[in-house]
Amino acid sequence: MKHYLIPPDKIPRMCESLRERGEFAFDIETADNGHPNGGLDPHRGELRLLQFAKTPDVAYIVDTRTLDRPSMAHITTLLEDPSVEKIIHNGKFDCKWAMKHLGADVRNVFDTFIVSRLLSRGDKTDRHGLGYVVERYLGRQVDKSEQRSDWGASELTEKQLEYAARDVCVLPDLKEEMVTQLEHHKLMGVAKLENDIVPAMAALELNGFYLNPSRWRQQTTAAAKKHAKLTNELQDMFYAGSRQTGLFGRVEIDLGSWQQVSVALKSLGVPMDGNSTNAEALEEFTGKFPVVDKLFEWREYNTQITRYGNNVLDLINPVTGRIHADFMQIEAPSGRMGCGKPNLQNIPSSDEYRTCFTAPRGKRLVVADYSQIELRVLAEYSRDKAMVKSFCSGADYHAATAAQVFGVEMDEVTPDQRSFAKRVNFGISYGAGPGRVAKLTGKTIEETEELLAMFFAALPDMDKYLRKAAWTTLRSRQSRTMSGRIGRWAHLDPEEHKHSLKNLGKNFPIQGTAADIFKRGLFLIHEALRGTSAKMVNLVHDEYVLECDTKDADRVAETVTKLAVQAGEEYIKLVPVVVDTKIVKEWSKE
DNA sequence: AGGGCGAGCCAC
DNA sequence: AAACGTGGCTCGCCCT
Numbered sequence: 370m371k372h373y374l375i376p377p378d379k380i381p382r383m384c385e386s387l388r389e390r391g392e393f394a395f396d397i398e399t400a401d402n403g404h405p406n407g408g409l410d411p412h413r414g415e416l417r418l419l420q421f422a423k424t425p426d427v428a429y430i431v432d433t434r435t436l437d438r439p440s441m442a443h444i445t446t447l448l449e450d451p452s453v454e455k456i457i458h459n460g461k462f463d464c465k466w467a468m469k470h471l472g473a474d475v476r477n478v479f480d481t482f483i484v485s486r487l488l489s490r491g492d493k494t495d496r497h498g499l500g501y502v503v504e505r506y507l508g509r510q511v512d513k514s515e516q517r518s519d520w521g522a523s524e525l526t527e528k529q530l531e532y533a534a535r536d537v538c539v540l541p542d543l544k545e546e547m548v549t550q551l552e553h554h555k556l557m558g559v560a561k562l563e564n565d566i567v568p569a570m571a572a573l574e575l576n577g578f579y580l581n582p583s584r585w586r587q588q589t590t591a592a593a594k595k596h597a598k599l600t601n602e603l604q605d606m607f608y609a610g611s612r613q614t615g616l617f618g619r620v621e622i623d624l625g626s627w628q629q630v631s632v633a634l635k636s637l638g639v640p641m642d643g644n645s646t647n648a649e650a651l652e653e654f655t656g657k658f659p660v661v662d663k664l665f666e667w668r669e670y671n672t673q674i675t676r677y678g679n680n681v682l683d684l685i686n687p688v689t690g691r692i693h694a695d696f697m698q699i700e701a702p703s704g705r706m707g708c709g710k711p712n713l714q715n716i717p718s719s720d721e722y723r724t725c726f727t728a729p730r731g732k733r734l735v736v737a738d739y740s741q742i743e744l745r746v747l748a749e750y751s752r753d754k755a756m757v758k759s760f761c762s763g764a765d766y767h768a769a770t771a772a773q774v775f776g777v778e779m780d781e782v783t784p785d786q787r788s789f790a791k792r793v794n795f796g797i798s799y800g801a802g803p804g805r806v807a808k809l810t811g812k813t814i815e816e817t818e819e820l821l822a823m824f825f826a827a828l829p830d831m832d833k834y835l836r837k838a839a840w841t842t843l844r845s846r847q848s849r850t851m852s853g854r855i856g857r858w859a860h861l862d863p864e865e866h867k868h869s870l871k872n873l874g875k876n877f878p879i880q881g882t883a884a885d886i887f888k889r890g891l892f893l894i895h896e897a898l899r900g901t902s903a904k905m906v907n908l909v910h911d912e913y914v915l916e917c918d919t920k921d922a923d924r925v926a927e928t929v930t931k932l933a934v935q936a937g938e939e940y941i942k943l944v945p946v947v948v949d950t951k952i953v954k955e956w957s958k959e
Numbered sequence: 960a961g962g963g964c965g966a967g968c969c970a971c
Numbered sequence: 972a973a974a975c976g977t978g979g980c981t982c983g984c985c986c987t
Contacts, residue, residue: 626983627966647967672968675981701977705971712979715970743971799975806975868974876976880971884977910971910977 372428372534380440383429384447387421392454392479394422394540397463398533400521408520411575412688416470417520419444420537428534432525433470441471448473456540457567458482458499461698464571474899478567481540483698484547487556487563490847490855491702503539506546511539559852559885563699566888569895569905570698576904576916577691578713578726582682585725589678596670600624603667606660607633624667634660649808677722681711696908702856703877704884705910714909724955726907733922733952735903737929738912739887739937740947741766743798746851746882749941751834755827760944767791774820774827793824797835798879800872835875842874843867850881851940882940887911890936897928907956914956922952 375383387393398418401407407414419431431444447453448467455475457463459482467473485502489495500511515532551557604621622629631644634651639658641650646664654661686693692711700707708714716722728734744766748756759769764779771782771790792809793801801809807817825832842848847857856877861870887910894913895905903917903925913933917925930950937946 623983625967625981628984645966668967672981676969676979680980697978700979703977705977707978709979712970715968715979717969718971796975799977801975802973804973869976872974872976880977883971912971 370426370428370534370538372430372530374530375429375431377435377437377440380431380436380443383421383431384443387423387429387447388450388453390423391452392456392541392544394420394456394537394544395448395463396420396457396533396537396540397466398520398529399466400519402521410686410693411466411469412686412693414466415521416466418525418533420533422534422537422541425538425541428538430530430533445471445473448475451476453477454479456481456544458502458536458540458543460567461571461574461696464568465575468568468571468575474572475568478564479544480564480567481543481547483563483567484551484560486699487560487854488547488550488554490554490857492857493702499536499539503543506543506550507539509539511535554855555853556855559704559850559854562852562885562888562892565892566698566895569891570696572895573905573908574693574696576906577686577689577693578906578914579691579729579916580681580685581725581727582685585682588721588725589674592670592673592678596667596674599663599667599670603660603663606663607637624664625671630664634658634664673717677717684711701880701884703881704850704852704854704888705880706884706908708908713907718958720957723957726956728916728954731919732916733919733954734906734956735915735917735922735926735929735950735952736912736956737915737926737933737948737950738909739883739933740949742883742886742911742937742946743879744794745937745941745944745946746879746886747798747831747834748944750838750878750882751831752943753828753830753834755829756831757943763945767794770794770828774824776827789820790824793821797831798876800835800839800875838878839871839874842877843870846870848874848877848881850878850885852882852885854881854885856881883911886937886940886946889939890933893932893936894929897932898925901925926950926952 397416397420399408400415400417402413402415404410404413416433419433421429448455448471454477456479458480460475460478460480464475464478467475481502482497485497500513503509503511512532512535515529518529520529551560603624607622622633624630627646628644630646631641634646635641637658637660639654639661643650648665651661651664655665656662681692684692692713694708694713695710697707745760748760755773759766759773762769767790768779768782768787771786772779774790775782775786789810793806796806796809803814803818803821806821807814810817812820843863846859846861846863847855849855856873858870858873863870891908891913901917902921903915905913906916907914913929915925915929930948933948934946
């Protein structure tokens with residue numbers, strides 16, 4: 370394998386050559402620029418090397434320190450050219466740096482990291498680092514020892530250049546083998562869906578979400594005060610109730626320890642079944658035992674300060690002043706995304722927290738979310754006439770369902786009937802049974818069984834579809850979404866895990882197809898808004914959050930709504946796809 | 960000391 | 972007998 374360091378005057382020729390086969394492999398090396406972990410943060414680190422490979426035997430290497438403006442523009446144009454495919458391993462990383470340091474919003478990516486996750490079809494034991502993937506698909510070993518070497522050195526060593534070349538040269542072969550396997554498993558369609566959004570995921574992370582730190586701090590301080598007061602009061606209650614007076618004065622229990630809390634509650638006479646102290650187990654004692662009410666209150670504030678306190682503030686990037694969370698494009702086997710550091714997908718929905726995330730001065734947030742997307746997917750799969758009718762009527766779906774179930778007119782539906790329908794509608798695609806629904810609705814099991822029978826009788830095709838989905842998955846231990854994404858549970862014994870498999874069979878296609886739609890929408894939106902003031906700043910399963918100049922907000926909202934609906938309509942034909950969009954200064958639920 | 964695990968709880 | 976799907980984070984507890 371040869372490698373050439375390309376000087377600026379040879380870059381046009383290099384770019385020309387890289388276009389010849391319609392695809393090339395791309396990789397980068399970064400330096401920390403004197404910041405701890407700066408080599409992972411495009412806002413602080415230095416983009417040092419660009420590596421290109423058209424074939425497995427030759428790598429072109431560009432040292433960005435030698436780049437001038439015209440040669441950089443050549444590379445940017447090439448990276449943005451949709452007619453040339455870039456094979457990258459974990460393209461989210463490279464695209465972020467290309468965007469920040471070269472101004473390139475990369476197009477047409479084949480991401481061997483993402484494709485590896487797809488080919489694993491939900492097997493969480495598979496690892497997807499380049500070394501593992503090359504070993505798994507090509508049976509070759511890769512030496513990663515230079516990965517953490519000093520890429521900020523003024524003179525890079527021959528060893529470093531060789532490493533950089535090897536990393537990029539393995540990718541064309543890897544892609545070829547992966548395409549064979551994608552075709553074999555009929556995963557080419559979903560591979561395109563996923564590869565398309567890699568640059569959008571990069572942009573999302575690079576942009577970050579603005580969090581108002583003083584407002585957040587204020588919120589945390591208020592919670593800490595209440596927490597301290599409640600801690601005292603709770604300790605008093607537990608102490609007063611304990612028979613042991615204690616030779617050494619008051620013995621405090623650790624309120625965060627469920628074992629200790631369990632013992633303490635029992636000593637106060639709370640007739641608990643087992644040792645569980647979770648909300649569900651203690652719910653029946655609220656209003657009867659003041660200590661239980663107090664405990665719930667304490668936990669609320671405890672969660673607020675431990676989970677959402679300073680930990681989130683510590684994650685504000687010192688350069689941008691924003692939160693650049695870590696989004697994982699394929700985290701759940703269903704295709705749903707994951708997010709961490711911090712998890713922007715489970716910020717409490719109450720206004721106290723959400724409204725701390727704001728649009729900076731002169732900007733607005735455009736928040737668009739799919740309405741009832743999973744139920745619409747279920748309607749599409751099942752072709753259930755009653756479901757389709759309810760959705761097509763455009764009326765309140767839960768009320769419309771209740772009307773069908775209870776055989777009354779829409780305006781005769783009681784709040785109780787609507788509430789029951791709503792609970793069942795939410796639980797249905799998860800496979801919730803009578804026991805769970807009874808708990809949710811506060812009715813008896815017998816009553817719930819009767820109502821559920823009415824529910825399924827009113828929606829017979831939905832019932833039929835869910836049963837079929839459950840049984841086929843139990844038999845095959847595999848399921849697909851509409852895009853063709855595969856989930857498989859070969860490790861689950863069908864006898865032992867019968868119930869889980871059946872519920873997975875019901876839920877996987879629904880949750881997964883909703884994720885397919887969401888990802889397709891993300892791609893369309895990213896493409897349509899490239900070069901505008903609009904930037905994606907958060908994604909929460911069925912909600913897009915964008916930030917844009919105030920003057921552009923109306924147009925951005927219109928575009929996002931149109932394209933999100935369009936994405937939904939590529940999959941859902943029988944019922945309308947509805948996206949609710951609002952323009953706000955602060956993030957909020959309503 | 961640090962890893963693994965489960966409880967508990969936040970989101971959709 | 973009953974059985975609610977997908978995640979992440981922080982804590983206490985238990986182990987090595």
